[in-house]
Amino acid sequence: EHDLRAALPLGQFELHYQPQLDLVRNRLTGFEALLRWRHPARGLVPPDAFIPLAEEIGLISSIGEWVLRAACQEAARWPRGLCVAVNVAAPQFETGRLVGAVEGALAAAGLSGCRLELELTETALLRCGDATLDQLRALKGLGAQVSLDDFGTGYSSLTQLRSFPFDRVKIDRSFADDAAVVRAVAALGASLGMRTTAEGVETPDQLRRLREDGCTDAQGYLLGRPVPAAELPGVIGRLGAGTAAALAEGVA
Secondary structure (H helix, E strand, C coil): CHHHHHHCCCCCEEEEEEEEEECCCCEEEEEEEEEEEEECCCEEECHHHCHHHHHHCCCHHHHHHHHHHHHHHHHCCCCCCCEEEEECCHHHHHCCCHHHHHHHHHHHHCCCHHHEEEEEEHHHHHHHCHHHHHHHHHHHHCCCEEEEEEECCCCCCHHHHHCCCCCEEEECHHHCCCHHHHHHHHHHHHHCCCEEEECCCCCHHHHHHHHHCCCCEEECCCCCCCEEHHHHHHHHHHCCCCHHHHHHCCCC
């Protein structure tokens, strides 16, 4: 806890970025920003090892605001068609500062709102209720896209999807090989005008099946592992020039 309190002022947090692929147009659409803590003794610490503690001791909103600023600054350096996705925790909605933080991050980076996607979980949506929906509407007013993350792992229901016009539903990696679930969620997303992203894609055959089952987008180790910002030019180059199309067809 002591180390975590010191991590933000000491600049120990960093973002890694994982590519996301459009399976309809066979092209790179952007990256999800994933938080890492470079601890001086423990090395690179993944978020599941410290985010729950950060929420417990009241640090998650400050950390989340740093993530927003850093991700928007990085995305502003990318080709104009690429977007960045940022995870938002329930406590960030509870503070009432989220809309202002997003607006400030976009303005500071000179980034258009349409190039930012905010991901929240079903748990966050249930936990904050109407206050969350009001803020989500305000965020949409800034041009930002909003997605429902890890669909299927929380309290999935039609009510969740009908409560707000999400731009995207992300199917949790645990369902990547369950064709019936993937087809059902993809069809539901299509009927509601939402894109459907399959997470945890690791093999060409898996990607081919997800595409056939109706998923519009994909993310996973097959397309690329999360990498530091310095490595992104190489990733963008690799997923261009026909490589993205080859991956989408399951032949790369």
